[in-house]
Amino acid sequence: MTTLGLNTNTFDFISNLVKNKAAIMLEPSKSYLIESRLNPVARDNGIETLDELVKALQRLGAQKLTQQVVEAMTTNETSFFRDLHPFDALRQQIIPDLIEKRAKERTITIWSNACSSGQEIYTIAMVIQEHFPELQGWKVKLIASDLSTQILDKAKQGIFNQTEVNRGLPMPLLLKNFEKKGLGWQIKEEIRKMVEFKIINLIEPFPVMQSPDIVFLRNVLIYFALETKRDILNNVRKIMKPDGFLFLGGAETTMNLDVAFERIQIGKAACYKPQ
Ligand SMILES: C[S@@+](CC[C@H](N)C(=O)[O-])C[C@H]1O[C@@H](n2cnc3c(N)ncnc32)[C@H](O)[C@@H]1O
Missing domain, CATH: 3.40.50.150 (Vaccinia Virus protein VP39)
Structure with missing residues (x-):
């Protein structure tokens, strides 16, 4: 089964990881966000697909990659004098x-x-x-x-x-x-x-x-x-x-x-x- 373009297991793994490490909740409707934000992380690490990225995250010693994934899933929208x-x-x-x-x-x-x-x-x-x-x-x-x-x-x-x-x-x-x-x-x-x-x-x-x-x-x-x-x-x-x-x-x-x-x-x- 897939969640939009994303394999369900991949979605589940990433959303659990982000929830456990940062408390950020990702609904299945946000799976496009996972794709748009994590494809560049995968590419930077020489990994071709998000399924492969999950395999890499499951290996021992993947702390740095885990941190990159969690950080990529944060939303950093802000501005000076926001809401005044x-x-x-x-x-x-x-x-x-x-x-x-x-x-x-x-x-x-x-x-x-x-x-x-x-x-x-x-x-x-x-x-x-x-x-x-x-x-x-x-x-x-x-x-x-x-x-x-x-x-x-x-x-x-x-x-x-x-x-x-x-x-x-x-x-x-x-x-x-x-x-x-x-x-x-x-x-x-x-x-x-x-x-x-x-x-x-x-x-x-x-x-x-x-x-x-x-x-x-x-x-x-x-x-x-x-x-x-x-x-x-x-x-x-x-x-x-x-x-x-x-x-x-x-x-x-x-x-x-x-x-x-x-x-x-x-x-x-x-x-x-x-x-
Ligand atoms: C939308 S920005 C808000 C920035 C600023 N507070 C503002 O209102 O303009 C959300 C920030 O929360 C941070 N964040 C998300 N989860 C967090 C957590 N568990 N602990 C600390 N910071 C977190 C993200 O990295 C991101 O920079």
Whole structure:
């Protein structure tokens, strides 16, 4: 039997692998995605078909190939100032309030989880640079994490092509914070060095880290099963500051997941506070 062009065993093996390693759920209707994303991985490894790719994945010592397959099946769609309102909420209310509340510790930690190629954390860094000069001398820790080493390498380099900078980034911020690099633009070192990048798989125990005041966990829970969403939200709630803020993607919510978060509205942004 086949799932569209894909052998059912091949589909089952790949979808189980991706579910076990990253929690990403692939429905049979997504088998075209497996073909379009994994054919190039097979080719790069000198493998002719996806059935052969599965055989190679089943051999001992296939960790690197497994990682390549899992990374290829992630969706890395992102942009600067994505959805805009969360960044307005940071600027207008959340960071000014934290500056008052954390006046003694003079430390603020912000975690962009499932950060993809870094546009989200660099947006946050630019908001801080642009609007909060009073944070100079504070310990502002910006952490960005993803499970994909490939996408994190891109994020660390901070090089974006013209299409990427055209999406959401206001021209004055581009000219102020980026330098031309070949055909693209590289975010300046002073912004890049504000960010610490880490490999973190959301389905594994979180590494020891400073409790974040603000967590961005956007546009990743949509790929997971209900149970997984619930576990991840519980773990995030445990690690974040009790008076911290969580942002989810526009199509995501903690509602009906039986997790102790309260939804609050800040301007046009919805965010969540531990209860
Ligand atoms: C659609 S992007 C979201 C990027 C950014 N948060 C945003 O909203 O613009 C989803 C990201 O989640 C990452 N991802 C998928 N499964 C993950 C997991 N189990 N742990 C950590 N990151 C994961 C992918 O590698 C991808 O970069």
